[in-house]
Amino acid sequence: MGKTLDNVYKHQSLVYKYFLYVVSVALIVFFFPKGGKFKYDFQKGKPWQYENLYAPIDFSIKKTTEEIEQEQSSIRDNKTHYYSFDASIVSNVQVEVAEELNTYFQSGDFSSGQRQSLRTLAEEVIDEVYAHGIFQTVPEAESIVVVRNNEAQPISRTDIIALEGAKRNVSERFAQAGSEGLSFLSAMIRNSLKSNLVYDEALTESALSDELSKISYTRGEVDQGKLIIAKGEIVEPEDFKILNSLKDEYESELWMGSNYYFILLGYTILVALVLIMLFLFLKRYRNEIFENNNKVTFIFFNILLMVLATTLMVKHYESYIYMVPLCILPLVLKNFFDARLGLFVHVLTVLILGFVVPNSFEYIFLQIIAGIVTILTASELYKRANLFISVGQITLIYIIGYFAFHAIHEGNLENIEWVLFGVFVLNGLLTLFAQPLIYMFEKLFGLISDVSLLELSDTNSKLLKELSDKAPGTFHHSLQVANLAEAAANEIGANAMLVRVGALYHDIGKMEQPTYFTENQITNVNPHDDLPPKESAKIIIDHVLNGIEIARKNNIPDRVIDFIRTHHGTTTVYYFFKKQQELEQEVDVDDFKYPGPIPFSKETAILMMSDSVEAASKSLKNPTFTIIDEFVEKIVKGQMQADQFLNANITLKEIELVKKVLKQKLTNIYHLRVEYPE
Structure with missing residues (x-):
């Protein structure tokens, strides 16, 4: 048991x-919409490339979303607009008129x-006027139903008849009866x-809901x-609708019963293969x-994030699948x-x-092309304009690609x-959100971007300011090294910004005891x-350890601290080693x-x-082209013989290019001129 645990610890x-692999496969398959895949690919206006297709099952021909929306709109x-007949208002009107008549009768002599x-x-006139009820204003609706005594009429x-019309009808009623008096x-x-x-309103909306619920989502059947x-x-177009109906029916039935486990197994194998790649x-x-x-973990997290966002969009808003900013992934x-x-x-x-x-073909084509454009155009994101230009080009690619596919499918520019x-x-x-997302990832995963670099x-940052105050010679040396390293990195296609920052901070450990380093000694x-x-x-060796400690206290990223750790590798402090050998034989x-x-x-x-x-190079006296050439060759050759570059993924050709740049830069620093023959 103890041996097993020891092996687990060694290979943790x-x-x-x-563990990450298994969890990622499980999550991706879980995110997938629950449904099988139709085994035929087809496009409207294109030839059917397979054998004759007969209906494998009975299924209904589904109406398109546009057809259903048209029916709903109609x-x-x-x-139908429903109005309630208020009989109490009729009674109140009759009572009010009766009371006014009684008052009127008291003023005259009536039998x-x-x-x-x-x-x-x-009473007769009031009943006639209220026979169908009175509206406040004439409604515009064509279909109107009056609910009276719980009966819809x-x-x-x-x-x-509206209120003003009812009043006119009363006047006409008395005129027709010859009752001008x-x-x-x-x-x-x-x-x-x-x-x-x-x-x-409640009854009207309820009736509307009932009518909408009666809409049939199919229009005909296809027999097996x-x-x-x-x-x-x-x-x-008609074949396209039937094929889509078969596809939906086939995929929904395929997911049922024992098929469920085979489909799940198929998805798992395919996703597992992709992640293995x-x-x-x-x-x-x-x-x-x-x-x-x-x-x-960071890479897998980003993949899962994009898969989750896309599958959620497929489930709920399939028509807006391209709203998911998938190009954030290659950008980040x-x-x-x-x-x-x-x-x-x-x-992948x-x-x-x-x-x-x-x-899927259209989606894969557009997204891969957009990803390639992202990789080719997105660079130096710390320059704000670059991100906007890149995003503009990505958007243009999407639009041009969609336009081309629409032309292929429809054969015209209609129905765009x-x-x-x-x-x-x-x-x-949404792709512009890559900038704040990069910042969040830096904090969450401890990574470093070009913006942070x-x-x-x-x-003028706090730590470099302190270095320039405490160890001005070291600071100047770091600036010179930064210039040399940046030029060399550009030559071989390495991360020039990262090299420059690493060079600026590589000797910060010398701040602890600056006078023990020759570049800071101002006297003899x-x-x-x-x-x-x-x-x-x-003391000399400890400047590496001191530098690491200072960097960590100042929250310098690990990628920069790596330069402090490795800038001397496992080389020997040769000068003091030789001095010690002069004092004793066994060292x-x-x-x-x-x-x-x-x-x-x-x-x-x-x-x-x-x-x-x-x-x-500070020890060079009266340097010439030949001296600088031999000098650089000797130093780099010594490092290679000491196996300092075994773990670095740098080729011999790239090392030659680095040496070439270093020689050119040193030549410029010492202002050497070509010596012409007399």
């Missing part, structure tokens, strides 16, 4: 990668017969009339065994990233790592998403979904003269060696060469 990094436009006749006439446009009664009734039909389309036949790529071509679990990865890795991960992510998105152009523009705007390269007094060689060597060389590690990247290797060449 590999165990973590296995029902909403012609919906009981006349009084009864007038009351009866008033449709009312025709000819029977609709009863103008007082006509006025009483007109003044008392009120609208009694009240719009019932019926020929759907023959080989070579053009997929016409990623691990193999990292292991073979980016081993320094593969060995760093933090960086591997190129910023933290390199272009090749960014494009490779982007392509697009392949994963190709399983679940509609029109202009809303998709807005989606592409929104995609571009630019901030660190400011010589050398404090090493009073120390034994071993102790002097320890332990390990006491005079830097702790390392040796450089493990192009950038750290460039710094080691530049630092050694710049520091040693």
